[in-house]
Amino acid sequence: MTREEEPRILLGHGDGGRLTHDLIRSVFLPHFDNPANPVLRPLPDAAVLAPPAGWRLAFTTDSFVVSPAFFPGGNIGTLAVTGTVNDLAVSGARPAYLSVAFILEEGYPLRQLEAVVESMALAARDAGVQIVTGDTKVVEHGAADGIYINTAGIGWVPEDLHWGLDAVRPGDVVLLSGSPGAHGMAVLLSRGDLGFQSPIRSDCASVFPLVQALQGVPGIRFMRDPTRGGVATVLNEVAQGSGLDVWVEEAALPEDPAVSAAARLLGVDPLYLACEGRVVAICAPDAAAAVLDAWRAVPGGLGRDAAAIGHVSASRRLPLGPRPEPAVYLRTALGGTRLLDVKSGGELPRIC
């Protein structure tokens, strides 16, 4: 058998020397450099950024190790951009700048790296952010699984915006921008060890349009994107952080039939599966209709299936544990009540 001649990442691509510069010039710059991004081109050691007057700075970071790196609906690059953009967006920030750091395994096909980088550039363009600084390290063959990416992001928050769990009140409405679980299910199935295939694509997308659509809508209390642990985990964070109970109506949940069918086969609940393009929002009761109208009108259909899925109430306190705790309850379609608990164990590893 002849050895394929495919160009691959070498240890030298990470040593800061000639090969590193070749990689920057031939792969990163062609995709990340653009006329609207004057900061990157001189390749300074640090990007120097000017905050707009009167805005506050939001800063976040996330690492991406998803396996497999390519899955229906995206790849690790798409995820690395949208994941950080979404963390900024749901904090009320206008995403502006990203850093990108790659950890590559020796032998990783250059063509795949280029595909990842191209996806990152497209996702950044769609989200309206600029990639202004970066880094590449290469580790020996076997010391990593192909490609890992870290991104950090900076965004600008209006002076008068104050979202947070301390703003949540009993009676507030819980909204979800679309059906849950497509990302987690798409990645799980693309691992190929479950014995069946499906057309399910990751919901991976920038949620900034959903946030932007709510500009000027009064009564927004809190937003979060339900990634690892899914919608159920975010709602439990709401209960813990606000000291209030959350009630979810099963019949009101938006549903993707393909995700539901696959979830039933695998014995998992879509409410615990990761989303990468959804928003959970909590708003005052009289704002809910405006939020739903605004979400459903977002171009591209990102909020087409948005729904009010429940409400917040004064806590009846779970009678267990060192101190009584607020909780999340689910009212089933049949009218029964059960807990929608924090998932314990059995987490799917490397989903993002």
Next chain:
Amino acid sequence: MNPPALQATDLPEGARSGGAARAGQDILRPGVDPQLTSALLARINASVSRPHCIMEVCGTHTMAIGQFALRSLLDPRLRLISGPGCPVCVTDQADLDRALQLARQPEVLLATYGDMVRVPGSGGTTLEKERAAGAHVTVIYSPLDAVDLAAAHPTLEVVFLAVGFETTAPATALALDRAKERRIRNFSLISLHKLTVPAVKALLREETTVEGFLCPGHVSTVIGRAAWDFLARDFHRPAVVAGFELIDILPALQQLVAMLEQGEARVVNAYTRAVREEGNPRAQQAVAEHFEPVPAVWRGLGWIPDSGLGLRAEWKDFDAGYRFPGAAGQEPPDGGLGQGQVVSLGGAGGRCRCGDILRGKATPLDCSLFGTYCTPQDPAGPCMVSSEGACAAYYRYERHRLPGQAGGARKL
């Protein structure tokens, strides 16, 4: 190439988790009409004139009942209690210790199902912790994956820790056939397979409040409805074989309650789309060709005769207990069989009530450790360990029903 003795697609539903076997079946039904389910529920509640105690044998039923919040909807005089039908929960600590010991050997790759890696052995360690400390431990979805692992790692000894009831044993048999056909010599297994019928019989030979049984759908696809006839014939208990959807469980309960109300004892098949009268003879044959009934120790229940599946002598080359010194199974105590000798877990002292819970004598809410000293993060007893255990199901879905504590959260 010789045709394999048993195709994966011959396996019953549930034998291959998420497998192709299920895809062709009538399982991807559209949503159930809520009016129909409401009507069924109302009819069940209207038919109850006195208290009844019903045991669901299978852990998957326990989970489904919690997930559908059935206990919050049914007449409180209907007590649904969980049986010994969670394979992880009933795995004895000494058996788990054997697996842990094997996993620590550098040449061994131990393959098993997801929930098993979190069960604590007697020293408090788990397969998950051993993996973090450098042991080769891999979670698999099907026994065939273990054979593939052995083929892919010829320098390692792949040991499959096989747990499960009648449903999973045929898949293990298939894996043995494949390993033999492919002449894979670095594959062996610890068979902790158990049989549900002897366990239910053992429960009924003791004093029990259980009046009727919801019989396991998956297990019955293999053993058949008729395998449960002893319930009516020998113990005068009605039973219904049921599937796992709301639209399976509600009609099954309706029939069961109707029989209990009338003092009737029959064994009814309410899961006819998957369960046949005689079961799946091919799967039964595959099990019989590879395994034989042996005495087995059940966590919480003790030794029960003929309740385990040991490898037959002609398959001993694939028996990890035979291949690895010190890995042989436990021997039953003299004369101890069927005496219900309870093997309790360390740590919880005498207060862990898993034995009572697995016998249907208590519910998790009756245990003083539940939710405080015993949680899924830090389990004291086997029923809290597996996601299909009764305590784990109650903790996950119903711990707000615990009476008489802070906030008076009894009634929702």
